[in-house]
Amino acid sequence: MPGEIAYTIAWDAENDCIVYIDQTLLPGQYEVACCRTVDELADAIRRLAIRGAPALGIAGAMGVALAVVRSGERDPVRFREGVSRAAEALRSTRPTAVNLARGIDRVLGVINAAVSVEAAKEAAVREANAVAVEDEETCRRIGAFGAELLPEMCTLLTHCNAGALACRCWGTALGVVRSAVEAGKEVRVLACETRPLNQGSRLTCWELNRDGIDVTLITDSTAAYLMRKGVIDCVIVGADRITRDAVFNKIGTYMHAVSARHHGIPFYVAAPVSTFDPAKSEEEVIVEERDRAELARCGDRMLAPDDVAILNYAFDATPLDLVDAIVTEVGVLRPPYAESFRLIEGKGGFER
Ligand code: MRU
16 A cells, blocks of 8 residues: 555545545554455445535445456346446435435446446546546635635634545635635634534544644534634635535534524535435435444443443434534525525536
């Protein structure tokens, strides 16, 4: 395995496999891992070794390509059946981030349009790579639009990791930070640790620190107090799915939105158009619930009694009326969102 890779997740054309930074090991260890089968990929996604909505979109697309190149089936019907079983296995790994399903469906689309099994193999890898390349362009555009929202000097709060590690590179919310810093703005980031899996302390702090961007780690529960003290100029987070009425993002996002509104602080979401799902409302989305061990244990150490009931939601939903702007690659959306959603639909947005 290479010592370092340029992207969080990439297709290795020489070995027909997916290489990725194993995010479960950061910040202590930087390790590049590889998935050779769909089962290995599904496991990496469930363990959050690959995570973050746009990166999941790329993983879904590359996962279908992996199923295709690994298939020894010559019969077109049985070939398609096998690929479709693999696609459904990947789709079920994480239900909340819509990008995963979008990436899977994009590659299934080109496979279904291909005239032969051989043509399907080539088209699948090409399309999966296109999903990855587009993600980088998208993040750069989100960054450029979002940077304009930030004052010349500011302290912003972010939750979870919506950075390079959650995408091919650059990031959505942290892409805005990177673009603002690149444009000469003085940005200080307050990163919430993001219990229970600590994507904020482990990943956001790691990648910003590495890029020399000013970052300070706080506990999730410190955020409201710092808003009250007037320390925070704005909040910016990513999204896993944006329905017609709510933004789904890492658990804890909603409490930051409520606190921000209470203190008159702008609350921004940065997300690609591929994260929008306006055909659905909040109630129709499955919010992933994760294993009790994430709350009850830290390694070998018990953090809760064995028999206590545990509710471990991975995401929450923030009603759109608490969101001051959504930064996308086609521009900054403002309320009323029903109207601005119609505008991006016209710009080629909203894959279904
Ligand atoms: O459970 P995770 O780590 O996959 O959750 C990720 C988030 O909640 C991110 O904020 C979201 O995917 C946006 S990433 C650009």
